[in-house]
Amino acid sequence: xxxxxxxxIERNGRSYNYLSxxxxxxxxxxxxxxxxxxDAVAEASQKAKVGANVEREKKMALESxxxxxxxxxxxxxxxxxxxxxxxxxxxxxxxxxxxxxxGMIDVWRVQPTDPVDYLSDYVWKKSNExx
Numbered sequence: 001x002x003x004x005x006x007x008x009i010e011r012n013g014r015s016y017n018y019l020s021x022x023x024x025x026x027x028x029x030x031x032x033x034x035x036x037x038x039d040a041v042a043e044a045s046q047k048a049k050v051g052a053n054v055e056r057e058k059k060m061a062l063e064s065x066x067x068x069x070x071x072x073x074x075x076x077x078x079x080x081x082x083x084x085x086x087x088x089x090x091x092x093x094x095x096x097x098x099x100x101x102x103g104m105i106d107v108w109r110v111q112p113t114d115p116v117d118y119l120s121d122y123v124w125k126k127s128n129e130x131x
Contacts, residue, residue: 099126 020028083091103122112118 099123102126
């Protein structure tokens with residue numbers, strides 16, 4: 001009797017009710033693969049956007065730095081032109097004498113063993129502060 005039931009049940013092929021069909025498995029696998037492709041494309045486009053933003057920010061920073069340098073050069077050139085228009089006495093009175101006077105007062109206060117060296121260091125420090 002069991003044999004007859006088995007033959008009746010398996011007349012259209014052996015029964016595999018507990019497993020998914022091959023078509024179903026292939027369809028699921030295709031869905032997973034297409035989703036992975038979409039995710040990879042989305043991730044690549046996101047990375048490209050981030051990379052483009054970083055490059056744009058770097059470019060803008062370099063441009064602003066270059067603009068700042070150009071402004072500094074223009075102001076420095078203008079200052080040099082002003083100095084060219086002055087006579088030597090006016091230039092010395094405006095730029096050199098005030099620093100030397102302060103330095104000589106400082107030399108008098110400190111009274112170092114080598115006043116010339118001290119005065120040269122003082123003028124060097126002041127010139128760096130003025131830049």
